Amino acid sequence: MTKQLLKNGDVIDLAGQVSADSIRVPAATPFTEIQTGLLTQELKQKTVLLEFSNFADGRGFSLAKMLKRDLPSSTTLAATGAIIPDQVALAWQCGFDSIIVSDELWHRCGPDSWMV
Amino acid sequence: MAAVKIKDYSHGVMLIANNLLSGLSVYLNSDHQWLLLENLAQGKAAVAYSEQEAAELLASINPDDFLCPVVDPYIIQLDGNGKPSHSRELLRATGPSIRYGAQATQGTNDVSI
Amino acid sequence: MYQYNEVDQITVDDRCREFRDQVERRIEGTLSEAEFKPLRLMNGLYLQLHAYMLRVAIPYGVLNSIQLNKLADISDKYDRGYGHFTTRQNIQFNWPTLEEVPDLLEELATVQMHAIQTSGNCIRNITSDPLAGVAADEEVDPRPICEWLRQWSTLHPEFRYLPRKFKFAITGSANDRAAIKVHDIGLRLRKGPNGDPLIDLWLGGGQGRTPKIAQLFKQGLTVEQLLPYLEATLRVYNLHGRRDNKYKARIKILLAETGLEALQAQVQEEYEALDKSPFVNSVAELKALYPHFAQPLVDVAQASEIANVIDEKLSGEEVARWYKQNTRDHKLAGFRSVMISLKPAGGIPGDATSAQMRALAAIAKRFSRDELRVTHRQNLILPWVAEKDLYAVWLALREIDLAESNIDLPSDIIACPGMDYCALATARSIPVAQDISKAIRKTELQHDIGKLAINISGCINACAHHHVADIGVLGLDRAGVENYQITLGGRSDENARVGERMGPGVSADELPATIERVVKFYIKERRDDETFSLTYDRIGKTEFKTAVYGVAE
Numbered sequence: 001m002t003k004q005l006l007k008n009g010d011v012i013d014l015a016g017q018v019s020a021d022s023i024r025v026p027a028a029t030p031f032t033e034i035q036t037g038l039l040t041q042e043l044k045q046k047t048v049l050l051e052f053s054n055f056a057d058g059r060g061f062s063l064a065k066m067l068k069r070d071l072p073s074s075t076t077l078a079a080t081g082a083i084i085p086d087q088v089a090l091a092w093q094c095g096f097d098s099i100i101v102s103d104e105l106w107h108r109c110g111p112d113s114w115m116v
Numbered sequence: 117m118a119a120v121k122i123k124d125y126s127h128g129v130m131l132i133a134n135n136l137l138s139g140l141s142v143y144l145n146s147d148h149q150w151l152l153l154e155n156l157a158q159g160k161a162a163v164a165y166s167e168q169e170a171a172e173l174l175a176s177i178n179p180d181d182f183l184c185p186v187v188d189p190y191i192i193q194l195d196g197n198g199k200p201s202h203s204r205e206l207l208r209a210t211g212p213s214i215r216y217g218a219q220a221t222q223g224t225n226d227v228s229i
Numbered sequence: 230m231y232q233y234n235e236v237d238q239i240t241v242d243d244r245c246r247e248f249r250d251q252v253e254r255r256i257e258g259t260l261s262e263a264e265f266k267p268l269r270l271m272n273g274l275y276l277q278l279h280a281y282m283l284r285v286a287i288p289y290g291v292l293n294s295i296q297l298n299k300l301a302d303i304s305d306k307y308d309r310g311y312g313h314f315t316t317r318q319n320i321q322f323n324w325p326t327l328e329e330v331p332d333l334l335e336e337l338a339t340v341q342m343h344a345i346q347t348s349g350n351c352i353r354n355i356t357s358d359p360l361a362g363v364a365a366d367e368e369v370d371p372r373p374i375c376e377w378l379r380q381w382s383t384l385h386p387e388f389r390y391l392p393r394k395f396k397f398a399i400t401g402s403a404n405d406r407a408a409i410k411v412h413d414i415g416l417r418l419r420k421g422p423n424g425d426p427l428i429d430l431w432l433g434g435g436q437g438r439t440p441k442i443a444q445l446f447k448q449g450l451t452v453e454q455l456l457p458y459l460e461a462t463l464r465v466y467n468l469h470g471r472r473d474n475k476y477k478a479r480i481k482i483l484l485a486e487t488g489l490e491a492l493q494a495q496v497q498e499e500y501e502a503l504d505k506s507p508f509v510n511s512v513a514e515l516k517a518l519y520p521h522f523a524q525p526l527v528d529v530a531q532a533s534e535i536a537n538v539i540d541e542k543l544s545g546e547e548v549a550r551w552y553k554q555n556t557r558d559h560k561l562a563g564f565r566s567v568m569i570s571l572k573p574a575g576g577i578p579g580d581a582t583s584a585q586m587r588a589l590a591a592i593a594k595r596f597s598r599d600e601l602r603v604t605h606r607q608n609l610i611l612p613w614v615a616e617k618d619l620y621a622v623w624l625a626l627r628e629i630d631l632a633e634s635n636i637d638l639p640s641d642i643i644a645c646p647g648m649d650y651c652a653l654a655t656a657r658s659i660p661v662a663q664d665i666s667k668a669i670r671k672t673e674l675q676h677d678i679g680k681l682a683i684n685i686s687g688c689i690n691a692c693a694h695h696h697v698a699d700i701g702v703l704g705l706d707r708a709g710v711e712n713y714q715i716t717l718g719g720r721s722d723e724n725a726r727v728g729e730r731m732g733p734g735v736s737a738d739e740l741p742a743t744i745e746r747v748v749k750f751y752i753k754e755r756r757d758d759e760t761f762s763l764t765y766d767r768i769g770k771t772e773f774k775t776a777v778y779g780v781a782e
Contacts (some may be wrong), residue, residue, distance in 0.1 A: 031468060056267055056350070059388025062467045065387060071455060084264055087249065093386035110259050113250075136258070138326045139281035146364075149575050182258035191574060202709050204357075204648060208278050212649040214659050217311040220575070 003106050004078075005099040006116060007092050014100070022047035027060030027081070034067065049100065051081040061094040084091035085113040123172065125210045127194045127201070128163035130210065131177070133186035141208045142186060144177065150186055151228050154200070161192065230522045230600055231376045235459035240384065246757060247330035248272050271351060271389065273328055273344030282519075282611075283322045284329060284347040285337060289357040289375040289399070290318030290603040294590035297601060299340040299526040301586035307315040307333045312586070313581040314571060316643060316694060317396075318356050318603040319347055320455045333782035349388045352463070355397045359604040362522055363566050363612045367671055369401035369418040369426045371516040374455075377511075381456055383647055385647045388463050392470035393478035394465070402428070408605060410434045410725035411697055413480045414462070425452045427771050432462070432492075433484035436691035441481040444489055447496075451751055456511050461500035461617035464763060468748070492618045525563055525598060525613070542620040550676065551623055556614075560660040566602070567597070567611040567622055570633040570641060577659050578644040579607030588629045596622050605694075606643055606682075608636065630695060638675040639683055639748060640666040643694060649685030649713075654687035656704025656711035660724045661740055662687060665702075666743035669748065678752060682721075683744065699761035700747055701728050702740070713740050717747070717773050720763035726762075731772055731777045743777055750776035 004012040025034060027050050048067065052060050060079060066078055079091045080100040091099055101114065120131055131144040132153055141153040144162045152160050164170040169192045179189050195201040200209055208215060214220070248268075252392035255265040269275075272455055273284040285300070286326055292300075296684040300320060302311045308322040315321055325333055337343055349353055355375050360368045360491060378397060388395070396518070401418040409415025410641070415431035415726070426449040432441030469487070473476045484492055543552050556565040571579050578661065580587070589609065593601045596618045604610060614622055626632040635641050642665060645651065647658030660686050684698035688705075695701030696750060701716035712734040719728025737745050755764045 005282070053266065056390055058388070058474060059392065059468055059472075061387045062464045065464070066502075069502070084260075086247075086268055090386040090389060108259065108355075113254065114260070134276050134280075134316050137328050139276055139279075141279050187262055203711065204278075204654075204706070209649055211279060212659075213443050213657060214577060214649055214663070216577060216580065218584070220311075220577055220580060220582075 002103055003114075005088065005100045005101060009115065011114070023076075024049045024051055024080075026093060027052045027057065027063060029063075031063060031066055031074050037068070042088060042103070044099050047076040047078055049078050049080050050096075052079060055082045055084045055086060055087065057082075064091070064094040064096050085109050088114065122167070122191060123192050125165050125170075127196050127198075128165050129191045130161040130163055131173055131191050132192055132200075133189035133190055134203065136185055136187050144173070145191075146160060148176070154211055156209050161194075161198070163198075164191075167207075195197070230293060231288075231372075231518065237380075238338075238341070241343050241345070243400055244272075244283050244343065244384070245331065245338050248334060252327060252331055254686040258708070267349055267390070270349035271346060272325075272330075272334070274345035275348060275652070276326075277650055278648070278654075279650065280324045280661050281322070281327055281330070282345055282650065283325050283333065283446075284315070285320050285322070285342060285344050286347045287319050287342075287603050288371060288379050289355055290359050290605075291361075291372070292601045292603065294594040294601075296340045296342055297590040297593070299336065299342070301583040301590070302584070303333055303336060304583045311580055311582045313577070313580065314603050314609070315605050316605045316607060316645075316692060317347075317354055318359070320607055323647075323743070344648065345383060348394075350391045350393050350395075352385065352391075352395045352397065354381055355382070355399065355606060356412075357399045358402055358611065359602045359610050359760060360406060360557060360566055361401065361602075362524075363560055363564075364404075365560055366403055366404055367418050368400045370522060370523045371399045371401040371407075371416075371418055372450075372657050373515060374416070374418060374426070374428075375399050376518050376521070377456075377515045378459075380514075381511075387460075388467060390461070391467055393471050393475060395466070395480070396453070398569045405721075405723040405725070406605075408694070408697065408721040408725065410723075411436055411440070411694070411721060414459070415443050418707045421451070427451065427715075428455055430458070431463075433481040433526060434725070435479050435481045436694060436696050437479070438689045438691075439479075439481065440691070440696040441485070442725050442727065443481075444484065452515055453508075454510050456508050457503055457505055458496070458500050461503055462496050464499055464503070465495045469495070483687055490607065508616050510739075510772065520661070520704065525564065537771055540616065540620060546618065547634075551632055552619065554638065554676070555632075555633040555636045556619065561575075562760075563616055565614055565616060565619065567614045567619070568609065568636040569609040569626060569631050570635050571608050571631070572635060572641050572666070573630055573633045574640075574666065575663060578642055578662055585629050585631060588625070589631070592622060592625050606637075608640060608641070634677065637680045638680075639669045639678055639681045640675055641682075641699070642666055643646075643682070643684040645685070645687050645692035647685075651687060653690060654704070655689070656687050656713065658685045658687040658693065658704055658735075661702070661704070661737055664737075664741045668745050678748060681748065681751075681759070694721060695719075696727045697725060698728065699765075700744060702744075703734075705734060707734070711735065711737050715743065715747070717770070717777075717778050718762050720762050730773050731770075743779070746776050746779050747773065765770070 002014045006067045077097045078098045142150040162166045164173045193201045200206045254260040275282045307325045313321045396412045398407040398409040398412040399416045413432040417427040417429040421427040430447040431443035432446035502547035555568045598613040642662045644662035645657040648654035682698040683700045684693045684695045685702040686693040686695040697719040703714040714734040715731045716728035
């Protein structure tokens with residue numbers, strides 16, 4: 001089980017897989033590469049999962065700002081991977097629509113700490 | 117943050133760290149307790165005499181456990197008197213080498229411009 | 230000076246609660262040390278050799294008496310009765326415990342202070358000219374822009390996990406007292422056409438193991454352009470700065486590896502693309518800050534009358550020397566800035582006891598419009614002293630052993646905490662600074678030597694700015710023995726440059742005599758009032774190197 005945090009404070013239990021029309025992009029991917037690959041028409045309607053490899057690597061926050069500028073409003077931008085509760089508020093401020101938290105991280109950090 | 121690679125185990129090595137709560141420098145004693153490093157002379161450290169013993173000593177405190185009571189534990193080399201052999205670790209054991217706070221300038225104002 | 234508005238206070242109070250929660254989670258064991266470390270660093274909390282160390286922000290070095298009194302109380306309650314003023318115009322406490330830091334931060338918040346972003350890979354405390362707003366030679370008062378950038382950079386959601394730390398320095402004078410060219414970004418404010426300043430942006434300066442002097446990156450930015458341009462610059466750095474090697478992660482390396490023109494083009498492209506709508510009110514916000522820094526109303530006629538009276542009390546030898554060496558010309562007639570040396574004989578550079586802090590707070594309140602400044606040379610300033618009060622101020626400072634007339638002289642040494650406190654240090658700085666100071670005081674009349682910067686760093690990270698000193702000293706560890714490398718001819722002013730390294734390092738015992746030889750050689754060779762760096766340029770490295778090692782004396 002995996003949890004999905006929404007900006008309005010809701011938490012959704014995701015049974016198994018995240019929706020099938022999503023694409024996973026490492027947050028270390030250069031923006032120009034995302035522009036030429038991800039922002040092509042066939043991917044436009046999907047959920048983009050920006051995956052943080054390490055919580056101390058803040059590239060995902062800048063990428064989010066740039067992607068939100070270019071993605072159509074129908075596309076959902078989600079943060080996933082190595083995110084800690086203390087970064088939830090930053091993620092909302094940088095434009096993420098949701099955060100996908102692994103079960104392991106959810107429990108280790110304590111469910112309360114994710115509620116910002 | 118191991119400061120220096122251990123070259124010589126002949127006088128033994130010991131484990132030092134900072135206490136998580138107070139931050140103060142501590143060492144592991146032979147009863148597996150963390151005691152203040154500044155009181156090392158009055159205590160008995162847990163001493164290892166080989167690389168393997170040192171690794172076992174480090175593993176025995178579960179350094180990766182989030183509940184480990186110390187931070188940044190590492191092995192340091194001892195000299196023949198059971199004191200840290202490196203100047204940095206010796207400074208950790210003896211505290212700052214200068215007078216600080218209200219004591220700083222007492223008795224040193226003998227020189228003037 | 231700036232007073233918090235409601236939003237500032239809520240932000241700081243929230244941050245105290247957040248950190249208290251983080252500390253609790255660390256102690257309970259739901260946060261690992263690896264996760265907690267960047268969080269505590271972003272709140273200024275380091276783990277040093279003997280204990281935790283808390284670095285408290287003093288934005289652009291400006292303090293009032295209530296704040297200094299609070300710092301004194303904190304040093305008694307949570308530390309060992311003293312604090313250490315740093316080259317970043319901050320103050321450090323050396324002995325707080327983790328459990329008590331949340332209480333300490335709450336106390337700081339009651340006087341509009343905090344430790345946010347004094348460490349960590351984020352935008353650090355912004356530094357400035359310590360004489361901002363009072364210097365006679367100032368073109369533009371940098372304080373409103375400093376405060377504006379403080380608000381923009383504090384808790385910026387995008388730039389809290391940068392590749393490495395990021396330091397800003399700002400000056401509004403042609404005589405750079407803020408060392409802007411050895412910062413990640415240095416801003417030089419000039420007078421613009423319609424009353425607003427124009428801003429030159431210098432980028433990629435820094436010290437550490439790869440010292441670099443900043444390059445002029447963008448000239449003549451308007452206040453409308455500044456924040457979006459900075460946002461674009463930081464965004465490019467966040468995405469492209471190296472994360473594989475922390476010694477190559479500063480923007481100076483990105484600049485060197487990308488090239489000036491290519492990096493300028495990247496920033497320009499992002500600047501043009503980024504959404505400007507969040508900045509629509511920012512210039513109005515800047516203008517709302519100006520009244521906080523308005524010049525006090527002074528009766529001009531009365532002030533100049535006072536200024537023309539020669540105060541007989543200031544003619545005594547000791548006080549006259551203090552007046553000449555420790556006071557500076559002021560923007561306002563009838564006033565002077567008073568520099569307070571934290572480098573007394575035998576003292577620790579930058580340290581002040583709680584008793585001294587309280588006395589200084591009282592002096593500032595009575596004689597300096599309730600204001601003090603911290604300088605990057607680890608001294609303090611009373612920026613608003615009326616000439617008529619100078620003698621009383623001198624007496625009051627003498628009372629607390631802080632009337633030493635050595636500002637900018639060789640015994641006004643910058644020293645980092647070194648291996649006596651710092652976990653990164655490879656050698657001690659404080660005792661060698663004390664020894665050098667003692668040697669210089671004994672052998673020469675330092676007033677005859679004049680201005681000379683000796684800076685001592687206890688490791689390659691160069692916190693004491695040794696690269697840009699007349700005489701720089703770098704303490705290293707050579708097989709467990711402290712060894713000190715000498716650098717000569719550096720400058721941190723508008724003509725900033727990195728000093729040249731002499732040969733092999735010398736021992737702690739040899740160091741004072743070595744420095745003494747260099748100083749004597751300079752005195753012998755200089756022409757008239759020639760500065761150290763000019764003499765060094767004229768005579769050359771080879772000759773000075775001979776002086777360092779004392780071969781042919």
